[in-house]
Structure formats: structure tokens, C-alpha cells
Amino acid sequence: MSAPNAYGYxxxxxxxFSAPTHVGDLDRPQGRLLLVEVGSPSAKSLLRLQLxxxxxxxxxxxxxxxxxxxxxxxxxxxxxWLEHNTVARWPDLHAMQIREALEIPDDRAHCALMxxxxxxxxxxxxxx
Amino acid sequence: MIYLDYxxxxxxxxxxxxxxxxxxxxxYGNPASDHALGREARAAVEQARAQVAALIxxxxxxxxxxxxxxxxxxxAIKGALEFRATRNAHIVTxxxxxxxxxxxxxxxxxxxxxxxxxxPDAEGRIGVEQVLQALTPETVLVSLMWVNNEIxxxxxxxxxxxxxxERGILFHVDAVQAAGKLAIDLERxxxxxxxxxxxxxxxxxxxxxxxxxxxxxxxxxxxxxxGGHEQGMRSGTLATHQVVGMGAAAxxxxxxxxxxxPRVVTLRDRLxxxxxxALPAIHGNGxxxxxxxxxxxxxxxxxxxESLRALLGDLAISSGAACSSATREPSFVLRALGRDDELAxxxxxxxxxxxxxAEEIEQAAAQVIQVVHRLREWSPGWRT
Numbered sequence: 160m161s162a163p164n165a166y167g168y169x170x171x172x173x174x175x176f177s178a179p180t181h182v183g184d185l186d187r188p189q190g191r192l193l194l195v196e197v198g199s200p201s202a203k204s205l206l207r208l209q210l211x212x213x214x215x216x217x218x219x220x221x222x223x224x225x226x227x228x229x230x231x232x233x234x235x236x237x238x239x240w241l242e243h244n245t246v247a248r249w250p251d252l253h254a255m256q257i258r259e260a261l262e263i264p265d266d267r268a269h270c271a272l273m274x275x276x277x278x279x280x281x282x283x284x285x286x287x
Numbered sequence: 288m289i290y291l292d293y294x295x296x297x298x299x300x301x302x303x304x305x306x307x308x309x310x311x312x313x314x315y316g317n318p319a320s321d322h323a324l325g326r327e328a329r330a331a332v333e334q335a336r337a338q339v340a341a342l343i344x345x346x347x348x349x350x351x352x353x354x355x356x357x358x359x360x361x362x363a364i365k366g367a368l369e370f371r372a373t374r375n376a377h378i379v380t381x382x383x384x385x386x387x388x389x390x391x392x393x394x395x396x397x398x399x400x401x402x403x404x405x406x407p408d409a410e411g412r413i414g415v416e417q418v419l420q421a422l423t424p425e426t427v428l429v430s431l432m433w434v435n436n437e438i439x440x441x442x443x444x445x446x447x448x449x450x451x452x453e454r455g456i457l458f459h460v461d462a463v464q465a466a467g468k469l470a471i472d473l474e475r476x477x478x479x480x481x482x483x484x485x486x487x488x489x490x491x492x493x494x495x496x497x498x499x500x501x502x503x504x505x506x507x508x509x510x511x512x513x514g515g516h517e518q519g520m521r522s523g524t525l526a527t528h529q530v531v532g533m534g535a536a537a538x539x540x541x542x543x544x545x546x547x548x549p550r551v552v553t554l555r556d557r558l559x560x561x562x563x564x565a566l567p568a569i570h571g572n573g574x575x576x577x578x579x580x581x582x583x584x585x586x587x588x589x590x591x592x593e594s595l596r597a598l599l600g601d602l603a604i605s606s607g608a609a610c611s612s613a614t615r616e617p618s619f620v621l622r623a624l625g626r627d628d629e630l631a632x633x634x635x636x637x638x639x640x641x642x643x644x645a646e647e648i649e650q651a652a653a654q655v656i657q658v659v660h661r662l663r664e665w666s667p668g669w670r671t
Contacts, residue, residue, distance in 0.1 A: 162658075165600030176597070182665050196667065203629055204591070207667040223667040227593040231665065 168228055169262035171236075176228040181238035183221045185209045190218060195280040199273050204230040208277050210241060212285070217241050229270040232261055237274050241281075249282045289647045290603045293487075293640030294436055294464060294582055299532070300489035300641075306535035307491065310528035318525050319516060328527045335534025339496050342537040343462070343481065344472035351497045351517045352530055356463045357387040358510075359482035359497040360430075362521060363459045364391045366507030367428050367480065373400045377425040381405040381413045381442075383620040384432055388461055392430070401425070407623045410576035411440040415447055428457045433465035437620050437636060438573035439582025441469070445476050452477040457505060463487050467540030468548065468579050473498060479505040485529070489641065490536030494529035497521075543641070551580040551639045554648050558637060559583055561652035566659055572624050572634065583637045586621065589669045590662040592632030598658040602651055605636040 164173045185192060190213035198205045204226025211218040220241040222234035236257065241249075257263065257271040290298075310331060316324025318332045337347040353359045368376055373395065380392055382404045392402045403421045405413050413431055422429075429451055433444050444460050451458045459480040465471060467488035473481065481498040485491055499505050499520065513522030559571055568588035587595060596606040621631035637651070663669040 162598050162600040166597055168597065176594070179665070205667055223665055225589075225666040225668055226591050228597045230591075231594060 169264070171261045172229055172232040172263065175232040175235035175261070179222075179231065179235040181221055181235055181242075182223060184223070185211050185219060185221050188219075189213050193281055193284050195277050195284065197273050197277045197280060199226070199230075199269050202226060202230070202269055204270070204273065206230060206234050206237075206273055206277055208234070208237060208241070208281065210281065212246075215246055217244075217246075227267070227270070229261070229263055229267040230273065233257060233263075233270050233274040236261055237277060241278070246282070246285050249278050249285075252278050288601060288603055289651050290642065291637045291639060291647075291651060292603045292605055293643070294439075294636065294638035295605060296486050296492065297489045297640055298642065299486075299491055300536055300539055302539060303490055303532045303535040307528040307532040310531050314527070316527075318527055319514065331527055331531050332525055335530045335537075338534035338538040339483070340498075342466060342471070342541045343483070343498060344474045344476075345481075345498050346501060348518075349473075349498050349501050351499055351520050352525055353495045353497055353521060354493060355486070355495040356385075356461065356482045356484035357495075358521075359484070359495050360385070360387040360459075360461055361391050362497055362507060362510050363480040363482060363499075364388065364428065364430055365395065365510055366520070367457050367459070367505070368395055368400055369508035369510075370506045371427050373398050375399075375401075375425050376427045377401045377403070377423050378428045378430065379403045379405065379418060379421045379426055380430045381407065381432075383407050383411065383413075383435055383437070383623070384430065385436060385461055385463070388430055388432070407440075407620060409624060411435055411438050411573040411620050411624055412576050413442050415443050415450065418447055419450060422454065422456065426456055428459060430459040430461070432461040432463075433471075434462075434468070434579040434582075435573075435620060436464050436582075437618055438584040438624075439464070439578040439638075440573040441465075441577040441579060444478065448477045464579060464582070467537070467544060468581055470544070473500070479503075480507075485533035485536055488536050488540040491529050491532040494526065494533045496533065547641060548580045551643065554639055554643055554645060555580065555583050555637070557645070558639075558648050558652055559585070561649070562655060565652075565656045569659075570626070570630075572621060572626070581639045583639075584621075584634060585637070586626050586630045586634040587659050588630065588633070589666055590633050590659055592629075592634070594662055595633055595635070595658060598661070599635075599654060601654060605638070606632075606634065 188211040193210040196207045207223045220238040222238045224231045224234040254271040254275040316328040318328040340347045457479045466483040479500045484495040570586040572584040
């Protein structure tokens with residue numbers, strides 16, 4: 160199903176929101192399963208990330224999200240980013256990078272912060 | 288694109304457009320002029336006045352042209368209060384009125400008028416007893432909408448009108464969503480002031496009318512001063528083409544109503560049937576009340592409103608705060624129905640009209656069902 164971008168969302172947000180490829184759950188992880196859930200209570204949004212961690216790398220990442228299109232796009236972008244970046248690089252990810260990658264406007268900056276929070280929480284789990 | 292936002296506006300009926308064009312091209316006389324060009328324009332204006340009057344069971348000389356329903360509501364409420372002097376005066380209205388009524392009342396509060404804003408019941412209605420109990424010896428005006436623009440619920444204005452007449456209280460009704468959809472007979476229903484808009488009934492934008500009863504006479508202080516047009520109630524040269532378009536649209540709407548209303552009801556009910564059968568945890572708002580034929584408002588649990596709207600870009604529909612989408616305020620009427628802000632935001636108003644087909648309803652239902660399923664699947668909190 161492809162709906163038109165009738166409300167003029169930035170292209171990178173729309174592309175990931177309208178056709179995400181990483182939505183779902185990791186039912187049979189090959190390695191260690193990491194799970195984190197972060198939310199933005201004021202925006203009533205929720206982002207859950209699941210990672211299959213194999214030999215220090217991410218074999219697969221999946222997300223689920225409730226919230227505005229930007230929240231869902233952040234989930235999709237993060238899942239793809241985590242699959243292509245080693246654990247050692249996770250602390251380098253900041254909200255501004257997410258904002259730039261997705262062209263997130265100022266009034267949705269909290270969605271990018273939520274993404275940064277999610278990756279930090281994942282990193283803490285790995286380090287623990 | 289499937290257009291299901293007929294409560295926001297309607298396309299101009301081609302026959303209304305045809306009626307308008309001569310008055311934009313060749314017949315440019317001022318209807319207030321005495322020469323031949325003016326007289327022919329005046330005749331067209333008066334014919335249109337009769338056409339609008341016929342739609343609502345009024346006399347032609349009870350129709351005052353305005354720029355639209357916002358002006359009609361302003362003229363009715365401010366004009367009535369100003370004529371009577373505002374000191375100690377009291378108005379009864381409701382919290383679910385259009386902004387053109389609410390903001391007008393709020394303005395009058397700054398001038399010393401007291402206003403009671405009634406809360407709707409659990410179906411979104413304002414009750415007769417509720418209105419009567421709110422009256423005080425100082426109440427000079429009651430203003431209520433005939434049909435709520437968000438959920439389509441019909442207020443009991445026909446029952447209220449004689450009761451307010453007995454008490455000598457002016458009754459203004461915003462009938463924007465009722466005119467051309469429900470039978471209105473002001474000869475039998477003693478409403479004093481009634482607002483209508485052309486573009487909600489397949490006429491042009493930028494023109495509306497206010498019914499001002501002659502017997503007993505509803506007196507208004509003008510809000511636009513000038514040449515004394517419209518019996519001194521609304522000065523300004525009339526836009527003949529607009530007025531003619533509204534007249535033609537009113538006549539067409541009156542002629543089509545008996546056939547169109549049941550057709551639209553069938554489609555509206557079909558849409559609800561499709562949605563409610565396929566989707567758990569959805570709420571039809573105001574379904575238990577009497578409703579206008581053309582509006583269905585549905586709240587969807589487990590989806591976020593903005594994402595719902597965004598994925599339905601093929602549908603022209605109103606979401607969440609329907610008519611207050613410019614300010615994104617939570618809908619008062621939906622909250623009154625027990626929907627919290629989140630659920631009110633995840634609500635869609637489908638409003639059907641003359642161009643709506645059964646195929647469109649099927650396609651729209653299929654799209655909504657697919658998108659709601661999809662967003663629920665994506666949601667970490669949704670129980671499957």
C-alpha cells in the first residue's frame with residue numbers, strides 16, 4: 160500500500176514511515192536478545208527496539224512504535240542504523256544526527272531525543 | 288482522492304456556476320441602482336432571496352445576505368444584544384457550537400454580557416430541559432446549532448423554539464449543517480434568527496444568509512454600517528453573482544433533498560457497518576442520537592491520530608479536532624462523549640455528499656481498515 164505524502168512530511172521521514180522494513184519482533188534470536196522501550200510521555204509516543212546481538216554485532220534489529228509519523232520513522236531509521244554499526248559506535252549517536260538524517264523539524268525534536276535515549280539504554284544493557 | 292469532507296465544504300454545483308456566470312460577465316449593474324442594469328441585477332438578487340427563503344420555509348424579505356455563516360452568526364448574536372443593550376444581559380449557548388458563535392459570545396462577555404455554555408450529554412446533544420433550566424430573567428438570547436458539525440447529532444431546536452417563544456426569548460440557530468440536509472420549516476418553527484452558508488450546500492464560498500423573522504420582528508443592530516442595504520441590517524453592495532449562486536444552490540438542494548438524504552444515510556451506515564465489522568475497539572460517536580444524514584465520526588483505539596491521518600492521504604477527511612484543525616485543540620464534543628484527548632485525536636469525521644458513491648465508500652472503508660490494522664501491528668502496546 161502506498162499512500163501519497165498528502166501532508167508534506169520531509170522525504171526521509173515519509174519514506175521510512177510509509178514503508179518500514181524493520182517492523183516486528185525477534186522471535187528466534189541467534190545470539191543475545193536486547194530489548195529496550197522508551198517513551199515520550201508528553202507526546203504519548205512509545206518506541207520499542209529489539210536486537211539480536213551476535214559476536215558484538217547486530218544480526219537483526221526490529222522495532223515497534225506508537226506515535227506520530229516521525230516517531231515511527233525514527234524507529235525504522237534506528238533499526239537499520241543499528242544493523243550497520245558495531246556496539247562500539249553506539250555512544251557516538253546523538254539526537255542531532257538522527258534529526259539531520261531524517262530532516263526532523265524543530266517541533267518534532269523530541270522524537271530524535273527518544274531515539275538517542277533508546278540507543279543509550281541499549282548500550283547500557285550491553286555494558287552491564 | 289476520495290472526497291469525504293462535505294461538511295467542510297462542497298463543490299460548486301455546475302448549475303449554480305452557470306447561473307452565476309452572466310452576472311460576472313455582462314450584467315454588472317449594482318443591484319442598488321435605479322437604472323435598467325441595476326434593476327435587472329436587483330431582480331436576480333430578489334429571485335435568489337426567494338429561493339433561499341423557500342429552502343427554509345421563510346418569506347423572501349426575511350433573508351439578509353451576508354458574506355457567510357461566520358458573519359451571519361456575528362450579526363445575529365452581536366446585533367441582537369446590541370439592539371437590546373448589553374448591560375446585565377444573559378445568553379445561553381453550548382460548548383459545542385462553531386467558533387463563530389463561541390468567539391462572538393466570548394467577545395460579548397468582555398462587553399459585560401453573561402454567557403452560559405451548556406455541556407452536551409453523553410451522545411453530544413443539548414437537552415431541552417437543560418436549556419430551560421439555564422434561563423434567567425435576564426436571558427435575551429439562546430443560540431444553538433441545529434446539527435453539530437463534528438458528529439452530526441441533531442439538537443432539539445424544533446421542540447425548543449416554541450418554548451423560548453412563550454418566554455419571549457430570542458432563538459438563534461446556526462443551521463449551516465442542517466440546511467439542504469434536513470427539512471426546515473420556519474413558518475411552523477418559531478426560530479427568530481437562523482444562519483446558513485452557501486458553500487455547504489453546493490453554492491459558492493463567500494456568501495451566506497441570515498434569516499431574520501418579521502413577525503414577531505427580530506430586531507438587530509447592524510454590524511456593518513454604510514449605505515443601509517439589506518433593510519439597514521447589513522450595508523455593502525451585494526455581490527450579485529454570489530447571491531445568485533446561493534439562490535440556485537438552495538433551490539437545487541431543496542429539490543434533491545428527499546432523494547439525496549436516504550441515499551447518503553445508506554452509504555453512511557454502510558461505511559459504519561464495514562468499519563465496525565472489521566475493526567475491534569472503535570467507537571461511533573453519537574450513534575445513539577438522532578443524526579443528520581451526512582456525518583459519521585469514529586474514534587479508533589490503539590492508533591495515533593496523526594499517523595492515522597498521514598497514511599490516509601488518499602482520503603480527504605477531517606481528523607481529530609475537525610473544524611478546529613487550525614488550532615489543533617482537542618475536540619470538546621468528543622471529550623464530552625467520554626473520549627480522552629488521545630482518542631479524540633484518533634478520530635475521523637467522514638462527511639458524505641452528492642458526489643459520494645458506493646464504490647468510494649467501499650474503497651474508503653478498505654483503506655481505513657488496512658491502515659488501522661497496520662498501525663496497530665506496529666504498536667508495541669496493541670493486544671492482538
